Amino acid sequence: MIRYVRQLASESVIYGLSTVVGRLLFIFLVPIYTRVFSPEEYGEMSLVLVAMTLVTLLATLALDNSAHRWFWDTEADEDRRRTIASWAWCQVGTSVAFALAISAAAHPLARLLMGRAGAAPYLVLAAWAVPLTAWSTVVTNWLRMRRRPWAVVGFTLATTVASIATTVLLVVVLHRGLRGVFEAQLLSMGAAAAVSLYLLGDWVHPRHFAGARLREMLVFALPLIPAAVAFWINGMGDRYFVQHYVTTAEVGLFQVGYAISAVVALGTTAFQQAWGPFALSIHRDAGARPFYAQALLLYLWIGLLGAAAVSVFSPEILRLFTTPAYLGAWTVVPFLAFSYVMSGLAYIAGLGPSLAKRTAPTAVAVGVASVLNLALNFVLTPRYGKEGSALATLLSQAVVPLYLFRSSQRMYPIPYRFGAAAALVAAAAGIAGLGLALGGDDPWRAVPLKLAVLALFVPLLFALGIVTPGGIRRLRAARPAVDA
Secondary structure, eight states, X not given: OHHHHHHHHHHHHHHHHHHHHHHHHHHHHHHHHHHHXXXXXXXXXXXXXXXXXXXXXXXXXXHHHHHHHHHTTOOOHHHHHHHHHHHHHHHHHHHHHHHHHHHHTHHHHHHHHHSOGGGHHHHHHHHHHHHHHHHHHHHHHHHHHTTOHHHHHHHHHHHXXXXXXXXXXXXXXXXXXXXXXXXXXHHHHHHHHHHHHHHHGGGGOGGGOOHHHHHHHHHHHTTHHHHHHHHHHHHTTHHHHHHHHSOHHHHHHHHHHHHHHGGGHHHHHHHHHHHHHHHHHTTTSTTHHHHHHHHHHHHHHHXXXXXXXXXXXXXXXXXXXXXXXXXXXXXXXXXXXXXXXXXXXXXXXXXHHHHTTOOHHHHHHHHHHHHHHHHHHHHHHHHHTHHHHHHHHHHHHHHHHHHHHHHXXXXXXXXXXXXXXXXXXXXXXXXXXXXXXXXXXXXXXXXHHHHHHHHTTTTHHHHTTSSOHHHHHHHHHSOOOOOO
16 A cells, blocks of 8 residues: 555656646736736636636547546557547547637627627637647646656646746737737647647547547547536536626636635645546555545545645735735635535545446536536525635535445445544634634734644544554655656
8 A cells, every 4th residue: 555655646746746836827827917907807807718618628528538448448559549539639629619609609608608799809719729728638638648747747837837928928018908818828729739749649640530439438428528517517607606696806806716725726636637547557456445545535634734724824825916906805715725625536436436437426426516506506696695606616516526435335345434534524624714713904913823723634644543653654665656
């Protein structure tokens, strides 16, 4: 088990390097955007980007999940090329079709989504970035499948830096406004697509496209297509409720709070990227199940500590990175930060169905969660505004891993310690609430007290038996095993 812990940790750290730097660089844009754009403009930008996220999910047809599963079914490169090429060309073709449709209906869509037809050019620019983004998605997943985390780091960092530099040039230097945000996205994704095609090379040559393979993969992915929409509803659809029941300016505050809470994703996203290929690659080993059980508690301890820390210090973070107009965003941060942890937890909970090649449980889980999300938003957002919508997001995100754990245990029993996991969640929520209560009128004076409150989370590692002194000694003695 020690070998597994070190290997997964090593790959998570490597993947996390690109995620951390990429997120930090995009967070660097927050103080720029909050000084260039009003909360209403920030909200409009958010609504366009959220809409394009849905388009990207639909265009993917959940084939990224199929590609991972079929890739690991064989050791033959020729067969793996058929999987990658079939996925890539299908996704690019579907993305182009969506871009054409959005371009044709841009004005009515802009009125529907943003409340004004004048936002149509933003939709068109963002839509044509989707087919270009598809190539980046394919190449990063392909590199992950080949267990080349450092290559993922290099590609992600290069494309992120190029995107931010282009955005700063167009928005800050050339004063292109909101249009410059989407023009920068189009230009940077075009450059990333060219690099992706170069890296993939023969792997995506049209001769490797196989209709039979694509049909197999689509059958596997079919239940996940509505699930992808449900994921979008659970994680992003809330912006439209806030706009409808409150204002576009409140959407801007919600989006800033979302950006701050996304600091938690520095760890959870890195884990998600490493977990899938690693967990599938060891599932035949004798020590796999005990390791899966321990991975749950380690993930929760790290993720919940991060969520509590971001929540507790959200007022200070906003004072440092934004203007006074955006300080009200802190009220959504705790809900959204903890929802990131729940979202990552679903990757662990869904291991059993993935190994059994059954996607229906995931589809049911996110379907139920999306219905709950919609119902809660209809009830909570009119009464509590953006905070009610953020709470709806957290509650619906928590439903997914709960359902998946129940289904997974029937297909692939794992000796999880659910009592310890529940104790960690309760402790993190209590610590976050206590830390926020210490703020007062001058939050800077409370920083030492907040740090002391967060330190209470550390003893839980030993009190719950997540880590033992003997385990630490063995971990230090073990040699890391990671394929860079």
